[in-house]
Amino acid sequence: MEKVRICIIGGGSRLWAIQFLKDLTLQDKVGAHVVLYDIDKNAALSNEKVANEIFKVNGKSGVLSVSVSDTLAEGLKGSDFVIIAIEPGITDIRKYDLGLPEEYGILQSVGDTTGPGGLMRARRALPLFFDFAREIEKNCPEAWVINYTNPMTLCTSALYKAFPGIKALGCCHEVFHLETFIAEFIASKRGIAVPDRREIDIDVSGLNHFTFITKARYKGEDVIPLLREYVNSGKAFPDLTEKGRTLVKEGKWFDCDHLVALKFLKDFDVLGAAGDRHLAEFVPFFLTSDEEAWRYGFVRTPYSYREAEAIRKKNKVYTDEELIAKPSDEEGVDILLSLCGERTLKTNINMPNKGQVRYLGENHIVESNGYITANSIVPIVSTDPSPAVQAMERRIETEQDIALEAIWKNDMDLLFEAFAMDPLVSLHLDKARELFDKMLPLCELRYN
């Protein structure tokens, strides 16, 4: 059996890395040595222990092995796969990513992808990604690099900027939620059992977290007309204010009923393909007040949750039960198996635009379907959304292009151009500059 070497950058992180390790044990095709690298080495060492237990409990010791590397170079050296899942800067900073804009009336439901919070997070993350790419070029230029870090588009762009020959893709499961939503919708319409989300054959197009489903078929039948009928039925947009209040009270921060995704279908003729909390941040149409967000059934995740969660994860002790691998909905291991030639996979990917998204620029990192075979990922051409949505995408694309260039050149006046034109920042330019000038210094903390 082939044994591949996988380096996980951010290998000390709890949630995602542990699940990936479990998923690895659920297949019999490839063996792997996993190297954990993290600037918090203790976290990596702690995960190493958990990994060994997982491998043992699930009967894969030997076939799967794990170690911790002292340096990034050492971790990368000879790797076949590199996985990047980091938190750029300490969690505390997110307090300001959310809080400072709020002082100016700017509400963000997530704050890690776009908007003032997303741009500042990019400001912190991208210099790290430039470094990652340079080290990959030196130590494992042929490795496949899978990025899970947000802001997804900008982080993945940064990898290509610093090492244009990199074989990198960005992975995101937001689209899966909509597949599930459509599966449930069909089931309820037809009175059948809910199909597996993979049975919904979708065409997806756009920028990560701001993607759209341009086609959707179930058993060869187009389901978009059914959805269009639904959004025009007068029943698709109930007032969910009470539900919103409850979500806040109960701390259910990630719930949504996809009313934002559906509203795009109603008003702009194409269904959103990410959770409402993400979609809402790319346009000025939904986060106009907490009440208006609640009415659409979603809420803002507060910093207090992020803080508590960081502590919880850090102190997490895995029970025996929790070490046993069960199938997850993540596709990281499926992608890896496909690249090893053990299967083929069609799924949504974030990669440089080579024609798959016609209304966006060449080489910009775009999200569409891709087709994965041994040592190859090729993008599948996507269908265009409506002209209005194309224009919204292009606006975000330019913001991202400018932000990437600004951070690459360390030109903060240029970064302000991106900041000012963000759809959530509808401020007088003088106020926008004031906010920008307050937020920027906090990014300097990242090297502490």
Place this chain on the structure above:
Amino acid sequence: MEKVRICIIGGGSRLWAIQFLKDLTLQDKVGAHVVLYDIDKNAALSNEKVANEIFKVNGKSGVLSVSVSDTLAEGLKGSDFVIIAIEPGITDIRKYDLGLPEEYGILQSVGDTTGPGGLMRARRALPLFFDFAREIEKNCPEAWVINYTNPMTLCTSALYKAFPGIKALGCCHEVFHLETFIAEFIASKRGIAVPDRREIDIDVSGLNHFTFITKARYKGEDVIPLLREYVNSGKAFPDLTEKGRTLVKEGKWFDCDHLVALKFLKDFDVLGAAGDRHLAEFVPFFLTSDEEAWRYGFVRTPYSYREAEAIRKKNKVYTDEELIAKPSDEEGVDILLSLCGERTLKTNINMPNKGQVRYLGENHIVESNGYITANSIVPIVSTDPSPAVQAMERRIETEQDIALEAIWKNDMDLLFEAFAMDPLVSLHLDKARELFDKMLPLCELRYN
């Protein structure tokens, strides 16, 4: 001497038509018979009288002549030139173009080009322009058509939509103000007399009223660096709040100090090329409150002024003094002379994009320099503004494309897409729809 036939659609209008007739008397190259057509025939008849007096007073009776036509077809038949300068719908409607959006917090300084007011004005005007184009195709397909009506881009687009073979251009003098501003700036910097605005050799690029000066030379020397130095000097953006208050008090609605145009240079690296009242309506950065507009030295023109002005023009009686022609700053007659082969002219024009504005779509009506010779207008390639400004232009372009298509097809759901994505309409979609639904019925008045 050649004698050309000129049909003026909106020939009953006072201000613009009268000045054009005076300008005609100031040249000796071509004779002309002018046909005035107006749905308000009395207004046309009244102007006919004034025209005859002007021709007489300025010694051009015979060489220049005038008549009124009963129908549009009759007016157009055999014309060499068609000039369109109309008010679409009665003046009263503008009250709602401005007032209804204001109820939702949307401030418009002009309200005739873009924003909710501009789109509703387009809704009223475009069906008329579709008709004009069809009649021109039937009666004078080879005529040169000069449009002065706002929304300039959409009205001119409508002509090409209904008759793609039309030879039409849109004319606008906003750019001249900036040329004058630059001339004065140089004079003050250099301690020289203020040069004629025509001595400032500019490159202009964008969409009408949202254009930018990408190059500016005086006697071969690039003056942009001087302006850039100035906007970064700390002196370019004084607090003009008091001046703004005074403008309102004294009813000086059209004054501006070009702080908005300069702010574009400071924050987005390219100088605006229209009056601040226009520029401010295409972005969410300046009309955030009256106070913030005043601070930048410009004010909103109220409906009350439009109403008073309409009455004043209607009742206008010309004194002998006022009948004497003096050179104006308008270029209509210069364009006409150039098309007759009597001179050549380089000036800013609004025409279908054939490559002159690279960042906008093919055939969209764009503003750039053009070169005019006998029976020919060819666009000159313009220089690109900064990426951020290109993105702002593209956003407006898409809004206009959607609006044109929507009005062409009479698809009001599609028109709402344009409305919702307008930069001034930063409302929750539910509120945007509410406002749209209130404004739309008022457009029906146009046929009364």
Place this chain on the structure above:
Amino acid sequence: MEKVRICIIGGGSRLWAIQFLKDLTLQDKVGAHVVLYDIDKNAALSNEKVANEIFKVNGKSGVLSVSVSDTLAEGLKGSDFVIIAIEPGITDIRKYDLGLPEEYGILQSVGDTTGPGGLMRARRALPLFFDFAREIEKNCPEAWVINYTNPMTLCTSALYKAFPGIKALGCCHEVFHLETFIAEFIASKRGIAVPDRREIDIDVSGLNHFTFITKARYKGEDVIPLLREYVNSGKAFPDLTEKGRTLVKEGKWFDCDHLVALKFLKDFDVLGAAGDRHLAEFVPFFLTSDEEAWRYGFVRTPYSYREAEAIRKKNKVYTDEELIAKPSDEEGVDILLSLCGERTLKTNINMPNKGQVRYLGENHIVESNGYITANSIVPIVSTDPSPAVQAMERRIETEQDIALEAIWKNDMDLLFEAFAMDPLVSLHLDKARELFDKMLPLCELRYN
């Protein structure tokens, strides 16, 4: 079991239709009723008999059934699939397609795709395809249409020209030969058994019969470097003149050693992806004389062979042995099963360009990989060949665009533009016109 309706236009043809019917019997997923339509109804009736025997011999009577239709409309009505495999015009005309150009020194190895012969064949075929498309629009607009007729690109383009909403693709197996060639090449290099051609994972890009393999992997490993080494080894281009002579003597018209495909790799940096007889017709580099063609190991198929073959097929009687289905290398049934949702398939397809081939124009029919699922075919983005080959492709593309427009408008002066610019027609324009004027009248025979 689902039972689909399949209409075969050209259902009287022997070779291809019979093989397709056999392939149908080799699967258990879908039932089918096949309707044969042919302007030669007797040929269709004759095939109907053979079809019934095939279904019986292979144990599929009932599951598979067959009939003959009197009219095209009747045949199409309610079809789920339409297959087009016709010979446009009587075989005799091909004599002139080949013979007249030869009088002017123009040698064609096939003469059905491009060059003077291909263009005249297009002149005969396209009006039929315009009709097919219109009938499909009327009778089965949702059917999937699979075209096998040459000139493939132009015939498939004609379908979209006459019915833009058609769901049509062009199918061609030329690419398979190169997959097999690569499989054999690897086997000989590595001393391993020859892999199945489907194990060679290729990226294909271009226009039908003038396609290129821009990537090729076996078990994840890039094999292009091996091939590049080979073409630069001094051993890849032996003098095959003797072989060529032997092929002619023995009437082996279809043999080739892929020296033309390899020469493209050597001189233009990308491997050809069709048989040499096809590739050679798109450039002026190989058919310069019979001797130079033979030296590269391929020969021209003479008209005498086409004539004999037509008679042979017409009189063909199937032995019992020949009625038994064996797996073929054709993919028609695989595509059909995929579109029915019974499997997925990645294969080369000819469809409108939506971004899959970046260097060719939007909507031109291009060849690249596609991904087929239930009721869906989506193109996969292809990799660009070298700039020189891109330019060669674009030249052919324009020739095809002009030819399509010319035949659509029945503008023979415009068709001459396509004719004159064909790479094989390197004549003085006066001579080119002379040849064109001789060839054109023969196309009129098609309606007899």
Place this chain on the structure above:
Amino acid sequence: MEKVRICIIGGGSRLWAIQFLKDLTLQDKVGAHVVLYDIDKNAALSNEKVANEIFKVNGKSGVLSVSVSDTLAEGLKGSDFVIIAIEPGITDIRKYDLGLPEEYGILQSVGDTTGPGGLMRARRALPLFFDFAREIEKNCPEAWVINYTNPMTLCTSALYKAFPGIKALGCCHEVFHLETFIAEFIASKRGIAVPDRREIDIDVSGLNHFTFITKARYKGEDVIPLLREYVNSGKAFPDLTEKGRTLVKEGKWFDCDHLVALKFLKDFDVLGAAGDRHLAEFVPFFLTSDEEAWRYGFVRTPYSYREAEAIRKKNKVYTDEELIAKPSDEEGVDILLSLCGERTLKTNINMPNKGQVRYLGENHIVESNGYITANSIVPIVSTDPSPAVQAMERRIETEQDIALEAIWKNDMDLLFEAFAMDPLVSLHLDKARELFDKMLPLCELRYN
């Protein structure tokens, strides 16, 4: 009076430089110091003497002055204008540029722009132009650079390749001949006196020496329909074989009746805009034999003429009469005066494509009209020629792109790709390589 500094690279050349100096004396707007630089310093010194005499005879000593520089750097230092008019390599080499291809049946009428001769000339010239550009960047980066050297497109491209910020244009008067031809044509049609060529208002589009007149107006009237009628009259293409023979006998190598330019209008719907000797070299349609060229009234310039001419120029002694300046048809001085702000000028220019030629690539050096004012040249958007001609242009564009890249990288295998795809090289690839390998070593002579 302003006094500018002009450096002439190739300042020892006789014909062109002397005429330019005379033209300088015919204006009173600017003074100039001219620096002559030539690798043949004696030639420059000889010209210096002639220049001083010209200035004296024409009464401009003092206002105009001249010197010779020892080095290129010294010559360029502080220059406002740089003029490049060189012969790359010794004249003898042209013998092989023409003679070797002829051995393979390739006929070239000029051999300095395209075809095998043009490419080899580029091989010799471009390294010099890379050097010129680097020196200009160092010594006078703001100077306007006017190139007259062929191959015009590639030489001018080389300047931008080595110094992208250069302000360079290529100047060529071929278009003027067609203006004159049209002026004469109109005169004969109308029975009027022949208008000045400048009164023919043309739109020109393409690549230098392969340009097309897409619009032509005289006093505002479109004259293309008249020309189209003429080429379809049956009288436009008389057999000029006898004339051709006479031209050869009498050594009149540059004469032409524009039958090639007109044939483009007849067969490809757009009029050629260069002399027939140039147009014919870009397509395989005219230089098929000497007899076929003669029939169209043009002949090939033999090497013997180039040789005799080189000797004649070298030994040229100017008579007093010849020193007196008379107006020429060259525009070099007009361009210079326009750039100094003394006039404006619209004329054809070769500059990087910024949108003026839509069917060619961004930044490729293209020929179209330009508008020249003080320190500024802006391209005017040109009208598209027919699709067939666009395709011919694109083919040449790619050949030039590949050649530029190949010479820049000194990659002779890549240069062969350009060579093989040249329209005049319709050889089997083996023969093409043989010819290429014979021609290439001769280019090495250039540094002797």
